[in-house]
Amino acid sequence: xxxxxxxxxxxxxxxxxxxxxxxxxxxxxxxxxxxxxxxxxxxxxxxxxxxxxxxxxxxxxxxxxxxxxxxxxxxxxxxxxxxxxxxxxxxxxxxxxxxxxxxxxxxxxxxxxxxxx
Amino acid sequence: xxxxxxxxxxxxxxxxxxxxxxxxxxxxxxxxxxxxxxxxxxxxxxxxxxxxxxxxxxxxxxxxxxxxxxxxxxxxxxxxxxxxxxxxxxxxxxxxxxxxxxxxxxxxxxx
Numbered sequence: 001x002x003x004x005x006x007x008x009x010x011x012x013x014x015x016x017x018x019x020x021x022x023x024x025x026x027x028x029x030x031x032x033x034x035x036x037x038x039x040x041x042x043x044x045x046x047x048x049x050x051x052x053x054x055x056x057x058x059x060x061x062x063x064x065x066x067x068x069x070x071x072x073x074x075x076x077x078x079x080x081x082x083x084x085x086x087x088x089x090x091x092x093x094x095x096x097x098x099x100x101x102x103x104x105x106x107x108x109x110x111x112x113x114x115x116x117x
Numbered sequence: 118x119x120x121x122x123x124x125x126x127x128x129x130x131x132x133x134x135x136x137x138x139x140x141x142x143x144x145x146x147x148x149x150x151x152x153x154x155x156x157x158x159x160x161x162x163x164x165x166x167x168x169x170x171x172x173x174x175x176x177x178x179x180x181x182x183x184x185x186x187x188x189x190x191x192x193x194x195x196x197x198x199x200x201x202x203x204x205x206x207x208x209x210x211x212x213x214x215x216x217x218x219x220x221x222x223x224x225x226x227x228x
Contacts, residue, residue, distance in 0.1 A: 031214060043161065043205065045215040056214060091160055095214075105151065106216060108160040 002027065004094050004109035005074075012115045019079040019086070021112045025094030031055075032075040033106060034067060037089045049075055082116045089113050120144060123206050123219035131227055136193040138222050140206030143187065150182055150189045151216065153205040161205055165191060196226040 005024040013019050025032050034046040048056040049069035060067070064082075069075040079086055090113075093106040122141050130136045138152075149168050153161035167173045167180040167189065179192040189208075193200055203221040210217070 033214060033216070035216075035218075042220045043207075043216075043218040045217065048214040059215065093216075104214070105163055105166055107163060108153075111160045 004029075004092055004107055006090075006092050006109035006112050008112060009110060010113045010115070012117060013082050014117050015083055016081050019082050019114055021077040021079075021090050021092075021114070022074040023077070023092030023094075023109060024074040025092075026107055029094035029096050029107075031095045031104065032069050033093045033095075034075075034077050035091045035093065035108075037091065037111075039088070043091065046077070079114075082114075084116045087114055087116045119219075120217050121206055121208060121219035123204075123222045125220055126223040127225050128222055129225045129227060130196050132196060132198060134196050134226075136196045136200065136224055136226070138191040138193070138204050138206075138224065140189045140191075140219055141187055142189070142208055144208075144210050145184075145187065146210045147184075147187075147208045149209040150180070151207040151209075152178075152180060152191045153207060153218075154200075155203045155205055155221065157203075193224075196224075198226050198228050200224060201226045 007022050032049045035043045037043050045059040047060050047067045064080045066078045089111045091111045092109045095104040095106045120143050152165040154164050155161045165178050165180040167182045173180045177194045181190045203223050205221045206219040207216040
């Protein structure tokens with residue numbers, strides 16, 4: 001069974017460009033979460049999506065960041081007009097259908113390391 | 118007060134010893150608790166989860182939860198150098214999907 005897949009693994013962008021990060025959840029998983037890990041900092045929640053729905057975007061910066069999880073294809077985290085402070089590791093995690101509310105383990109992908117020059 | 122607090126370490130133990138990693142949390146509504154291991158430059162790997170008060174054992178790992186004291190811990194028996202990593206404590210509150218992480222504790226197991 002393939003795990004959570006993310007691509008690209010490394011992405012370099014210049015200030016002002018757009019970054020698109022992709023995530024394919026584990027087979028059978030319908031919940032996708034995005035987290036960001038800044039250098040020397042902890043993991044911070046960004047957004048929680050199900051197919052065609054954003055469930056919780058309380059961790060998303062108000063501007064430049066957006067996420068989607070279409071009916072077909074991977075989830076995408078999009079960062080417009082990147083700045084140096086966006087340099088970080090972006091991790092996607094997935095979990096199966098809810099079977100007890102809070103009792104869903106999340107499994108992480110390998111991450112995308114974004115570097116903004 | 119941080120929602121999830123961990124001592125950043127490093128915690129250094131000799132090979133074969135028991136490593137004890139601790140985590141406290143502030144929200145009494147927290148229901149699910151998770152321990153992840155993260156090697157440098159890699160992604161978090163789920164190693165244990167616990168929902169009920171008490172102990173839960175899985176191989177060399179034991180998770181302990183005390184909701185009254187708002188405390189969760191991870192014990193690693195017979196520590197190996199390959200256990201050297203950062204251990205992240207995470208929790209969920211109520212039915213929200215998001216995980217709230219602590220800063221992580223760095224464990225060093227010395228041969």
